[in-house]
Amino acid sequence: MRRTRGFSRKKFLKLGGAGLAGATLLGVAGCGGGEGGSGQVTYWSDLEGSGPQDYFKQHIEKPFEKANQGTDLKVTFQPPTEMDRLVRTALQGGEGPDIVMTPGPAYAQEYIDANLFAELDEYAGQYGWDNKMLGWALDLGRYENSLYAIPYQLQTMLLYYNVSLFEEMDMEPPTSRDELEGMAEELMGQNIVPFAAGIGDDPAAIEWFPTVFWNHYSGPDALYQALTGETTFSDPIFVEAIELFNTYVQNGWFGGSREQFFSNSFAALHADLGDGKASMNVEGSWFLATIGEYFGQAANNDNDWEWAPLPPLRDGIPPELYELGIGSTLSVNRRAQNADGAAAFIDYLVAGKERVAEWMAAVPSAFNAPLPFEEGDFPSSMDDRVERQLVSLSQATGQGNFGYTAWTFWPSKSDVYIQEEMQKVLTGDITAAEFCSGLDEVFTQDRKEGAVPKIIEPGSA
Amino acid sequence: MLAWVFMLPLVVVNLLVILGPSVATIYYSFTEWSGIGPAEFVGLQNYRDILADGDFYVAMWHNVLWTIIFLTVPISMGLFGAFLLSQITRFQMFFRVAYFIPYVVASVVNAALWQNILDPDRGIGSAMAAVGIPFLDGVSFFGSERLALPSVAFVNNWAWWGFVVLLFLTALQSVDAQLYEAAKIDGAGRWQQFLNVTLPGIRPTLVFVVLLTIINSLLVFDYVYIITRGGPAGASEVVGTLMYKEAFERFEAGYAAAMGLGLSFVSGLIVLVFIFLRRRGWEV
16 A cells, blocks of 8 residues: 555646546546445545545546446545555444455455455456456455455556666666666766665565565566465575665665665655656656656756666566556455445446546556556557556566566565565664575465465466 | 532543553453454463564663653753743743744654754755765764664654753742752852752652653654654664554554553553652652
8 A cells, every 4th residue: 555655736737637538528428337236335545645536536436426326435535554554443343434445465365354345256247357357366356266355556566767867878777687787886986876765754665675676586486486385485596686685775776875775755766866866766656656746847857757677687587577566455345335336336446448548547557457458548648658568567467477566465474574574684683594584484374374365377367 | 529520521531432442452462363353362472472572672672762861861951941941031931932832743743854854865964064064964864773763762852852841940930039049148059059959849840750751751652653663674663663563564463452561561660659659758
């Protein structure tokens, strides 16, 4: 949930304004069923910023209500970083919204184990979700062959860069470890931070980096084996990846120094990227929503941005590999007064390709639904860089070139272990080997308790 | 009878919002519970786990350090500030208000303010470096394992000490001026007047501030959570933030409840010492 950022109204209007008209037309057309039960449906959304929230109300809530006469959708916007705590407290108290958002499949599983979510198989059949959504994504929401959660907000990790700075320094995005390290040394020599990075606002964001280094150094095959219990996280291939990340941080390549990596805020590191004090940034596709705020007229600079796939850090790793991430899941509260209406809204929010494409164009990354998008599916108002990212992700995953994000495929306790103990590697309190060995212990326990979500085999998406 | 009628609503509210959750916390401290679903009774296991938890000891040690900082720095500053204020009549109200303002500003606002001021790239360090004073340039106050805890304590102290000034000032103003005159006649200097007249005169307030400081230091949470969340790598972790993480990040609500009760036990012990001293005739 922490993997979304704020979005000012002004920037939102600039970025997505062109998409609004089309979205309005589509929204009013309201191709969303009308099969839901009548009555009130409550939904807690993690959208931040008045722009996206207004957009939601105007272009999603109202058209849905119009298409589903008698259904009153009550939306409450909750801070993304607090959402899980609020949901947990509410559900435990026998309350909570009808549509429950969790931070990912592993987190949803806890609620399912506690019998708090309703089965969705009947609705899946009624709305034809198996035919509309990506099979691998839908499988992530199945537990013991029953569907309980709909994966939402598809994400991946990307390499963002200041294209103006790159042109000035005659650089291209790195395509190998040698290139990356050569560039980093050259940039440090010029007093430019190679990678804008920091976890000051959200220490849990450190998990982005083990995710990237394990995928692009250890590789998705090794990860698949570890996640399915065929091998362990103590294997040297995982230890080496952590050591490599640690070396880069100690070199000052991430954030400028280890101390700054710990304290840099997102606003500061993003501003550094836009101003050219830093040249690159490793972050999730959610950053596409706000990156425009840090470049060009909006940020009083003449710079522009671009993204590229993260490079392989070892021979044998695919050159274009995208970690699959699920930012959230949607489920129906078992105590929902209007379960039919809740399911109808989930269908409306997730399963209408044309409608969702309009929303994705207007508010990048906030409404990324697990749908089989192709080139030409998106409206012309969509930023071509955003469209390219969505199509590239779809194509690469279609070819099996995908990896695993910690917040989607690791059980929640293992994920929390990564978030907390990784910092100790950087401070030298523990070694990379001790970190991986500790993860192995927690993960083994998680596996015993059946907390590991379904792991998709590389090449099978 | 009328007094009881007036007090009853408050008692009912307290029973609802304090006693109820307290009893629930005691119960959950003997269970393994993730915060959702049924809780499994595990007896004293959570308490045994706490005794073997290295993170808990580190966090507790940080609380002790925090207590030492707050028993010395703000109390010394508060006494000195109150003494200075007691010496002036013009603009006294202005200074009282100025000292007090940070105390009433929300901790989130104070924290954000100091995060900007102490930012290694855009804060006071780089501004001073620009005018030829470079010793703070690039210092990452909240990102350094060595500096994180004292830096957060500094920010919290900034908000807290003005309140202490006002408490001491009120106490100082109640000390009989004739006592100072008598001390002067006996040949006492400023320092001796402070030791023999001022300190005994404000002793109840001083003990109250010490008690408040110790309890607040054990329960500290907001500034640490907002600024560093206990990081980097636990360098500024206190029991309050550790407890929160156990409950809402590691989903060990039963364990967090036991930790909370342990902390309450220590706070209760301190209050008991205070009550014991009063009964022994200490003017506190």
